[in-house]
Amino acid sequence: MKNRLTPLFYLLFFGLFAGLSAQETQSVAERETTPLFADEGALPVRLNYSNTEMKRKTNDSTYLNSVMQYQKADGNWDSMEIRVRARGNWRMKNCFLTPVKIRIRKAAAKGTLFEGNKELKVVLPCANSDIGNDWVLKELLAYKMYEIITPYHFKTRRLAVAYTDQRGKKGKDYELEGFLIEDISRVADRVGGKKLKRSVHPLQQEDICSIQNDFFQFLIGNTDYSAAYQHNGKLIFVEGMKAIPVPYDFDMSGLVNANYAVVSEIQNEKLPISRVTQRLFRGWQRDAALYEETRQRYISKKPEIMALLNSYKSEFKSSKQFEEMQEFVAGFFEVLEDQENYRDKIISSLRTSK
Known part of the structure; x- marks a missing residue:
């Protein structure tokens, strides 16, 4: 039986959870997954x-x-x-x-x-080689890691x-x-929302969801995205919440580290890094408590994320490709777990509304 919610339930649901943060609401947000993606x-x-x-x-x-x-x-x-x-x-x-x-x-x-x-x-692989197939696995794991963090x-x-x-x-x-x-459209259906086609400034998007996305892009070392211009990302709207970013396409990331990957220029904005394996935090200034909440959420998910990576170790054609990916993700947690490193690499890099 499909899990359908009635209009009355929506009224009760959002009335009850209106005072919750986006993070707290996530525990009750996800609904139906089709059999294709349940396996x-x-x-x-x-x-x-x-x-x-x-x-x-x-x-x-x-x-x-x-x-x-x-x-x-x-x-x-x-x-x-x-x-x-x-x-x-x-x-x-x-x-x-x-x-x-x-x-x-x-x-x-x-x-x-x-x-x-x-x-x-x-x-599908960009290169017809074992390493090309490994790049596909690494990009798949990027999606799987974000799935651990949020239902969106x-x-x-x-x-x-x-x-x-x-x-x-x-x-x-x-x-x-x-x-x-x-x-x-399936993502939106699954969380009881709808897709948005219009642009929404990042500071007008859901705070926790936006910070989670920015942390994730930092985790995988990705600059090939823009929440403002919906470049490699979509927006969905869930009643009672602001616009929620949903990222995709991670082949240009430092996590994948494909030989064709380059630091992206969105709207001709040149970034102060030269390689995709150099992390650069691209988040915006928001409530400091929300940043700390997101930081602790990622740290709490470290064992699950590392276990996910390890579960794919035998699937890689090249052990070097797997080890580089594992070390790259571990480097993200080293930033989060060290107060000075976290302040230097993330908090001091926050952008304003300019």
Whole structure:
């Protein structure tokens, strides 16, 4: 049975919790997760399309027709008609494979593992190599870490991808790491909210949620985002709260540390770092107590976050890639756990409304 809340319940709920902080409200915020994202195991899928044709013939509104096969829990395979298009301008021009967006008709998804999901993003390796697959794993773990911190996140599902790149009458086969990202509409539904299309200044966004996002971007060493311009982030609105940022796309982060990653310039703003592995806190001045609350939340989640990383150790092709990622995350907690380091790297870096 689906967990639906009545309008009367909403009135009672938000009347009861109106005085709570965003952090306290989070414990009762999350609702329904579709079966596709309820399972943490890698889902075997088979994709078959021309990567060249995808790049040349698709855009935001033009899709190619294709079929996706996936393995069910009983080991048998099923298939489903889908529509696919390229996404990600930089990766589309520079990567071995372009990331794709999938659309699934409601009738095609009905009764399948994909029911309830109309649009999905698929992350695929930028480089056709073991290290390229490890980069995908590291980006997946970024999503998984944020999931530990807040219910206002994108759900992901790891994929074991058998991809056939159609080239004329022949095709070339690849075995790849990949993962699915749910659509922002599903995120909003899951927390009883709705997506926002308009821009909202960061200081007008939910304080705790915004600080959590800024801490997370600092954790993974990401500059390729802007809460103000919704660059690699979406906004959702939950009744009784301000706009809530939901981040995505972390391949340019220091956590992933891909060989193509560069420090980003949003709105031509040059940042005082030269490498993505140099952390820079990008948060705004807010109530100091909220910063301390968020700091302590992250510290309390350290064992769970480190355990998450360790659970993927054997999945990496390169032990060096795993160890670098683990050390990078440990460095974040070293900043938070040392008062002087925390004050120097985070509190002294807070931006004003300028």
